[in-house]
Structure formats: structure tokens, C-alpha cells
Amino acid sequence: xxxxxxxxxxxxxxxxxxxxxxxxxxxxxxxxxxxxxxxxxxxxxxxxxxxxxxxxxxxxxxxxxxxxxxxxxxxxxxxxxxxxxxxxxxxxxxxxxxxxxxxxxxxxxxx
Amino acid sequence: xxxxxxxxxxxxxxxxxxxxxxxxxxxxxxxxxxxxxxxxxxxxxxxxxxxxxxxxxxxxxxxxxxxxxxxxxxxxxxxxxxxxxxxxxxxxxxxxxxxxxxxxxxxxxxxxx
Numbered sequence: 775x776x777x778x779x780x781x782x783x784x785x786x787x788x789x790x791x792x793x794x795x796x797x798x799x800x801x802x803x804x805x806x807x808x809x810x811x812x813x814x815x816x817x818x819x820x821x822x823x824x825x826x827x828x829x830x831x832x833x834x835x836x837x838x839x840x841x842x843x844x845x846x847x848x849x850x851x852x853x854x855x856x857x858x859x860x861x862x863x864x865x866x867x868x869x870x871x872x873x874x875x876x877x878x879x880x881x882x883x884x885x
Numbered sequence: 886x887x888x889x890x891x892x893x894x895x896x897x898x899x900x901x902x903x904x905x906x907x908x909x910x911x912x913x914x915x916x917x918x919x920x921x922x923x924x925x926x927x928x929x930x931x932x933x934x935x936x937x938x939x940x941x942x943x944x945x946x947x948x949x950x951x952x953x954x955x956x957x958x959x960x961x962x963x964x965x966x967x968x969x970x971x972x973x974x975x976x977x978x979x980x981x982x983x984x985x986x987x988x989x990x991x992x993x994x995x996x997x998x
Contacts, residue, residue, distance in 0.1 A: 780928075807985050816990035817929075817974065830985060864928055866986070871978055874919075874986055878928040
């Protein structure tokens with residue numbers, strides 16, 4: 775069974791640009807969670823999607839947004855990139871809060 | 886709201902030393918508790934979990950016991966190896982399944998030969 779897959783693995787963007795990160799959950803999982811892990815810091819919860827709807831949102835500005843598609847894959851968009859957005863972005867999936875599984879992450883670097 | 890507090894690192898140990906990483910939590914109801922491990926350059930992997938009081942989770946020589954009376958879930962290993970060097974995260978999920986996992990800040994462990 776394929777795990778949670780994230781793409782791209784690495785992404786380099788210029789300040790002010792937009793970044794799009796993608797996540798495919800484990801088959802059968804309907805929830806997708808996004809976390810930000812900045813260097814030296816813990817995991818900060820960003821967004822939670824379930825059955826195509828945004829269920830919860832962490833303390834991040836509106837330029838962090840996303841969506842979940844009918845096949846339960848998800849996209850995280852970060853607009854107007856700032857240097858401090860440089861981080862590892864982790865996606866996790868679950869079925870109704872059970873079986874949480876993480877992907878390997880996308881390393882976003884803003885220069 | 887629910888929260889997890891874990892000891893701050895970094896923790897540096899010699900090979901074969903004993904490890905304890907403290908984790909305490911605040912939650913209503915009966916949460917499930919987890920330890921995740923993050924090896925350098927990788928995502929998070931589930932190390933072990935416990936879903937009710939007095940449960941002991943174990944994996945790869947690591948153990949943690951769900952102590953409701955002390956609201957704790959300390960991670961222990963009797964003899965660490967260099968390959969155990971990683972960041973360890975304690976986490977909880979509430980019993981409703983309606984909130985995302987709540988993580989501690991992580992503890993970096995370095996094991997030296």
C-alpha cells in the first residue's frame with residue numbers, strides 16, 4: 775500500500791511568489807492535515823481538510839490556503855511568500871482521526 | 886484546549902545509556918497518546934501509541950506507559966544506539982476524532998559512540 779506522498783520534495787521560490795504543495799493521502803483516508811515545521815521549531819498545525827471541507831485552521835495568515843479534491847488529495851497554497859515561510863511542510867492523512875500517517879514533506883526555501 | 890509538554894532538548898547520551906524523555910499532557914476526556922520520531926531529513930514516523938490508561942506502547946526497544954493519574958506518557962529505552970539519534974515528538978488526539986493531533990515541541994536526541 776502506498777503511503778502518503780508529497781510533491782515536490784524541494785521547492786525554491788523568490789520572496790513575493792506563490793508556492794503550491796501537493797499531498798496524496800493513503801487510500802481510504804478522507805482527512806488531510808498540513809503542518810509547518812520551521813527550522814529548530816516544532817510542528818505548527820496549519821490546515822485540516824475532511825471530505826472536501828476545511829474543518830480547522832491554525833494560527834496562520836490568510837495567504838496560507840488550500841483545498842481538498844474529490845479524490846481526497848490536497849493542495850496547500852502559500853501566496854506572497856516571505857523569507858520566514860521557509861520550512862518543511864508536512865502532510866498527514868487519517869480516516870476519522872485514526873491511523874494518522876505522515877508524508878516525507880516538502881522543503882520550501884524562500885530566497 | 887488540549888496541550889502536550891515535553892522536556893526540552895537537546896539530549897546527548899553515550900551509546901548504551903538509558904533514555905527517558907518526559908511528556909505530560911492536558912486534555913479533557915480520554916485522549917490517545919503517541920510518540921513520533923523524525924530522523925534527519927525525513928518526515929515523522931509513528932514510534933508507538935497507547936489508547937487507554939495503563940496501556941504500554943512499545944516498539945524498537947522503546948516503551949511508554951499511559952499514566953492517567955499523572956497525565957504522563959514518558960518515553961524510555963534501556964540502551965540507546967547511535968541510530969536512535971533523531972527528534973522525538975509526543976502527541977495526543979482526543980477521543981472524538983474531530984481535532985487534529987496536538988504535538989509537543991520535540992526533543993532532539995544525539996547518541997554518541
